[in-house]
Amino acid sequence: MRNEFHADLATVSHLLVEMAHQVRAAMRQATRALLTADRRAAEAVITGDGEIDARYREVEERVCELLARQAPVASDLRAMITALHVAADLERMGDLADHVAKTALRRHPSPAVPAELRPIFTEMDGVADRMAEKIAGVLADPDAELAAELDRDDDAMDDLHKQLFGVVLGADWPYGVETAIDATLLGRFYERFADHAVNAGEHVVYLITGESAAAQ
Amino acid sequence: MRNEFHADLATVSHLLVEMAHQVRAAMRQATRALLTADRRAAEAVITGDGEIDARYREVEERVCELLARQAPVASDLRAMITALHVAADLERMGDLADHVAKTALRRHPSPAVPAELRPIFTEMDGVADRMAEKIAGVLADPDAELAAELDRDDDAMDDLHKQLFGVVLGADWPYGVETAIDATLLGRFYERFADHAVNAGEHVVYLITGESAAAQ
Numbered sequence A, B: 001m002r003n004e005f006h007a008d009l010a011t012v013s014h015l016l017v018e019m020a021h022q023v024r025a026a027m028r029q030a031t032r033a034l035l036t037a038d039r040r041a042a043e044a045v046i047t048g049d050g051e052i053d054a055r056y057r058e059v060e061e062r063v064c065e066l067l068a069r070q071a072p073v074a075s076d077l078r079a080m081i082t083a084l085h086v087a088a089d090l091e092r093m094g095d096l097a098d099h100v101a102k103t104a105l106r107r108h109p110s111p112a113v114p115a116e117l118r119p120i121f122t123e124m125d126g127v128a129d130r131m132a133e134k135i136a137g138v139l140a141d142p143d144a145e146l147a148a149e150l151d152r153d154d155d156a157m158d159d160l161h162k163q164l165f166g167v168v169l170g171a172d173w174p175y176g177v178e179t180a181i182d183a184t185l186l187g188r189f190y191e192r193f194a195d196h197a198v199n200a201g202e203h204v205v206y207l208i209t210g211e212s213a214a215a216q
Helices: A002-036 A039-070 A074-107 A113-141 A144-168 A177-208 B002-036 B039-070 B074-107 B115-140 B144-168 B176-209
Strands: none
Touching: A002 A039, A002 A113, A002 B002, A039 A074, A039 B039, A039 B074, A074 A113, A074 A177, A074 B002, A113 A144, A113 A177, A113 B039, A113 B115, A144 A177, A144 B176, A177 B144, A177 B176, B002 B074, B039 B074, B039 B144, B074 B115, B074 B176, B115 B144, B144 B176
């Protein structure tokens, strides 16, 4: 019974790791679509989001089945509830990559992001990428220290977000309101991606240490 | 055992109804803070968000306790998982009210929203208010038709969101980029509030009918 539970838990963990890889690739591809006005890349992200959603539902079904069949208690039960939380965060991260891709598509063939902002979005993508990588890492091999690094990554994302506003609000911003709005929403998509990565990391830490961060 | 389960389920439902009332009041108060530059109202929303978060954790604890103690299956298990989803949506709706309040506070004593946009935000608040009311309603007395109305409310919110961009992007927008950014983010907070209300409603419908809407 215990062995069976752990086999099922491993299946769920494996699905979560796959989801983390998928959302990581999605955000990377969405950024490429954004910065190079690549229509095919944008469309691939949008199509791929359906697969991330399907995997999310699969995690939910597996967890429910497992709860019903095995009635786990204590730390096993906690692992199941954590899996649901992490899956929800990853599903949302996929949505945010999808939003970036849709913004790229809406402005295509023009680039949605002017030259001045490209370095900032490139850096935001880099932070998002390493956060998604860390989530995949801690899910495959739980490590509270690696999860804790996500907070520092999130601080880096917040700094980039502030820099972005600095450029858009600068006296010499020449692109008008529409481009400012795109930049604002895009900035928020990357920032939220990072927030969900932090949340997912906190859930994994809770699983490892039993210590909960307060709901944000 | 069944009676005990239903008593526990009623406690959880009651907590969710309370959360729905709290987030409804929070968004209403945040809008007042926004439109009247009312610092105390803004601060009350921010303080109150801690209570919503605490109630969210209470729902989670109750559900985990119940899963561990009663090991429910089939529809009872589904009810528990639904409760977790709804609680997460409500917690996030509280965060969005908190974001509106913080925007009001950041611009205080100036109003964050110029006169031209006040009618739109007043209407967005009206839609948000009736959506939160319906969530409280369907939680207290599950009703798939009432829950389905949330989709129409969400369409109304989307229309208002488009109107908002119409004003901000109009040739005669006199307020510059900073106010456009505030309006963009505020618009997104109300729109996301509505999205989470729709999600919460879909979870309740799933509970009643067994039919799931696809993850969005």
